[in-house]
Amino acid sequence: MRTSWADSVASAEAENVGSASSDNNGVGSTARPTKSTYIPPHLRNRHQSSEPAAPSLSGPPSSNDRLGFGGSASGSRIGGSRQDHGRSGGYGGGGRSGGWNNRGAGWDRGRDERLNPFGNDDDASVQEEFVEQENTGINFDAYEDIPVETSGDNVPPPVETFAKIDLGKELNANIRRCKYVKPTPVQRHAIPISLAGRDLMACAQTGSGKTAAFCFPIISGIMRGGHPQRPSRGLRTVYPLALILSPTRELSMQIHDEARKFAYQTGVKVVVVYGGAPIGQQLRELDRGVDILVATPGRLVDLLERARVSLQMIRYLALDEADRMLDMGFEPQIRKIVEQTDMPARGIRQTMLFSATFPKEIQRLASDFLSNYIFLAVGRVGSSTDLIVQRVEFVHEADKRSHLMDLLHAQKANGVHGKQALTLVFVETKKGADALEHFLSMNGFPATSIHGDRTQQERELALRSFKSGNTPILVATDVAARGLDIPHVAHVINFDLPNDIDDYVHRIGRTGRAGKTGLATAFFNEGSMSLARPLADLMQESNQEVPDWLVRYASRAAYGGGRNRRSGGGRFGGRDFRRESSFNRGGAADYHGGNNNHGGNNNYHNSGGPSNNNSGGGGGYGPSAWD
Numbered sequence: 001m002r003t004s005w006a007d008s009v010a011s012a013e014a015e016n017v018g019s020a021s022s023d024n025n026g027v028g029s030t031a032r033p034t035k036s037t038y039i040p041p042h043l044r045n046r047h048q049s050s051e052p053a054a055p056s057l058s059g060p061p062s063s064n065d066r067l068g069f070g071g072s073a074s075g076s077r078i079g080g081s082r083q084d085h086g087r088s089g090g091y092g093g094g095g096r097s098g099g100w101n102n103r104g105a106g107w108d109r110g111r112d113e114r115l116n117p118f119g120n121d122d123d124a125s126v127q128e129e130f131v132e133q134e135n136t137g138i139n140f141d142a143y144e145d146i147p148v149e150t151s152g153d154n155v156p157p158p159v160e161t162f163a164k165i166d167l168g169k170e171l172n173a174n175i176r177r178c179k180y181v182k183p184t185p186v187q188r189h190a191i192p193i194s195l196a197g198r199d200l201m202a203c204a205q206t207g208s209g210k211t212a213a214f215c216f217p218i219i220s221g222i223m224r225g226g227h228p229q230r231p232s233r234g235l236r237t238v239y240p241l242a243l244i245l246s247p248t249r250e251l252s253m254q255i256h257d258e259a260r261k262f263a264y265q266t267g268v269k270v271v272v273v274y275g276g277a278p279i280g281q282q283l284r285e286l287d288r289g290v291d292i293l294v295a296t297p298g299r300l301v302d303l304l305e306r307a308r309v310s311l312q313m314i315r316y317l318a319l320d321e322a323d324r325m326l327d328m329g330f331e332p333q334i335r336k337i338v339e340q341t342d343m344p345a346r347g348i349r350q351t352m353l354f355s356a357t358f359p360k361e362i363q364r365l366a367s368d369f370l371s372n373y374i375f376l377a378v379g380r381v382g383s384s385t386d387l388i389v390q391r392v393e394f395v396h397e398a399d400k401r402s403h404l405m406d407l408l409h410a411q412k413a414n415g416v417h418g419k420q421a422l423t424l425v426f427v428e429t430k431k432g433a434d435a436l437e438h439f440l441s442m443n444g445f446p447a448t449s450i451h452g453d454r455t456q457q458e459r460e461l462a463l464r465s466f467k468s469g470n471t472p473i474l475v476a477t478d479v480a481a482r483g484l485d486i487p488h489v490a491h492v493i494n495f496d497l498p499n500d501i502d503d504y505v506h507r508i509g510r511t512g513r514a515g516k517t518g519l520a521t522a523f524f525n526e527g528s529m530s531l532a533r534p535l536a537d538l539m540q541e542s543n544q545e546v547p548d549w550l551v552r553y554a555s556r557a558a559y560g561g562g563r564n565r566r567s568g569g570g571r572f573g574g575r576d577f578r579r580e581s582s583f584n585r586g587g588a589a590d591y592h593g594g595n596n597n598h599g600g601n602n603n604y605h606n607s608g609g610p611s612n613n614n615s616g617g618g619g620g621y622g623p624s625a626w627d
């Protein structure tokens, strides 16, 4: 039976425990207008957005440099119908979306576990049609210059090819089926570290292949270790060997799908459990056996309390989006799962934490779960990839909707919005998502939405409709900000900017993945002041053009307006928190050790061995201009 704790976790999970999804979460201290003014198309021939009010010491900023997006609103807007094909049968009330066990709707995930996740043909050489073409087109050159930092004791060296790693014959065949030609930088470093049995805290940019980096060693390790005898505590208790936790249901499903592909014909069984879906099917799936359990925390807690899952045999624990999992929303639940169940203690199990962002205070918390771990950073911690062209435009709150329509029209006119090119629009609140979806639909733009107030079935349908291109515009809260790997997302629009620069990094990371380029546009106004400086820093660091007006706002924020600096030295230049002097003063191991393999810090440039053993100094990254 579910306790209040389980309930609270489940409901937190439904919300994505995302502060950004709450309806009352304004940006900074400036209250947002609750309603923005819609300007009808026929009245919208005036300038497309006002210039920002000048920060104290300046004239007006340069205009909204909307290169490529400047077309006037034109073209017909067929008003009316909602475009979310998933909703055609009403909200979960039947129609084609119907039943709980509709395979297409995803409720019986795993029922076809034994089927070939690549299709029905076993032959790795004839899998072309089953595999996304994306992976063959990965632009590895894009990653060549990324600096890599590792710290910790006796760091295993990176590998250049999958062939050089002993992952096992079946797993190697699946890697070929996935058309992964060579490992991405995070895989080159993380896989040998994990195969050596070491705990790992890894930070690498969005879309750089972290999922495979933790799945491959887990699957390979289970294959090597065989299938140990499970205890016979209760007939219906299952004993997974690996647990992968992620913050959202959709991300857990995606990890499950990926892990199933990697585990095909290895004998390793992968099951996913997540909230919002009927538990019966998930229980039946567990009854068929599980080696790797992918889960959201709330549903896992429920299953632990029902004694249907025991963590006693866990050898591998992976937290994806680990900083999110350990921030204020999830940390107590994660602590209970990891520290107050029968899960083997750290040092006995192997623990891997992955994210694109890792603030120092969260690193500090995370270290409680790790034993003598290696810290790996591919690129600067929390940086965004250069593959994404970032644009920021000053748009008054009241002009946002009309400005968005201008962007979407221009995309259509320029042919950017072909069937496959998808646009993801992030807003702050669930109500805001509904309202914007409705507004876009009423104005002839095929849009759907995903947020924590929609049923799980609606969320999945919306995502599927978006992925398929049926509704090529998805309005989302932060529930869709992390981890989702959706091919063909060409444009991410931050209609409302988040409060935290790390959330911005994850949001824009839904485009520009696996070596491909993408575009991210942010609507900035006085309500986003707290983000001015970190945003300008981030853009400058990733070689983006920073508008003069943003630089002026940023410099003003530097003298008291900025709230977005993190404690412990700020984000920029941030790396392994153990190298902070405050940590060392606390009597912990000396990570400023320098030129040896003990507690040292290694800087790599892309491939090959350590190029420069930096003696506790600055590592490979210069401070930002504002530091």
Ligand SMILES: Nc1ncnc2c1ncn2[C@@H]1O[C@H](COP(=O)(O)OP(=O)(O)OP(=O)(O)O)[C@@H](O)[C@H]1O
Pocket: 134, 135, 136, 138, 179, 180, 181, 182, 183, 184, 187, 204, 205, 206, 207, 208, 209, 210, 211, 212, 355, 356, 482, 483, 484, 485, 509, 510, 513, 514
């Ligand atoms: N070695 C590889 N070769 C080619 N493609 C790869 C390789 N590794 C991963 N990919 C592909 O790259 C894409 C991004 O991978 P993944 O979703 O694991 O990124 P991520 O680092 O976890 O991103 P995020 O931080 O957003 O969660 C996926 O489509 C995946 O199939």
